[in-house]
Amino acid sequence: GGDSEPVSFSITKDTAGKYTVNVGGLLGTFEVRTPQAAFSISDLSVSPAEIQVGENVNISVSVANTGDITGTYTATLEINNVVVETREVTLASGDSKMIAFTTTEDTVGTYTANIDGLSDSFVVKEAAPPALPPQPSAKPINWPILSGVIAGVIIVGLLISFVARRTY
Secondary structure, eight states, X not given: OOOOOOOOOOOOOOSOEEEEEEETTEEEEEEEOOOOOXXXXXXXXXXXXXEETTXXXXXXXXXXXXXXXXEEEEEEEEETTEEEEEEEEEEOTTOEEEEEEEEEOOSOEEEEEEETTEEEEEEEEOOOOOOOOOXXXXXXXXXXXXXXXXXXXXXXXHHHHHHHHHHO
């Protein structure tokens, strides 16, 4: 006698918690955990990096569900540490998706966009003044033609005067 042989047991539990197993007075424990969704974010993009007052800037981030089950992630966009907008996305385990925001700033300055710890900046500049409509350019005076016209008027005037004197 004294032989021993390993014995394996398979136990399935559907409820999360810690469990104790007793086999012939030998105790063992195991833990069942609830599957959870887990998320990671990456690839923050702020475009364009420079805008004029009143123009839009696009801010996006990639969200991936690295957990075991489908879950919902809430992305929070902050501009200069002030929450501007939140977006929710539901992802199955292993899926990823881009979340996009569009915002506008009306004051000149440098702004920091932050989505859940990832940040980048953009610059808002004064809007360029509206372009003036092109003014018609003054055409140069064609002096030879103008002189000819004036001379012609004088000659016609003299002829009329000469003819008018002869008829009286």
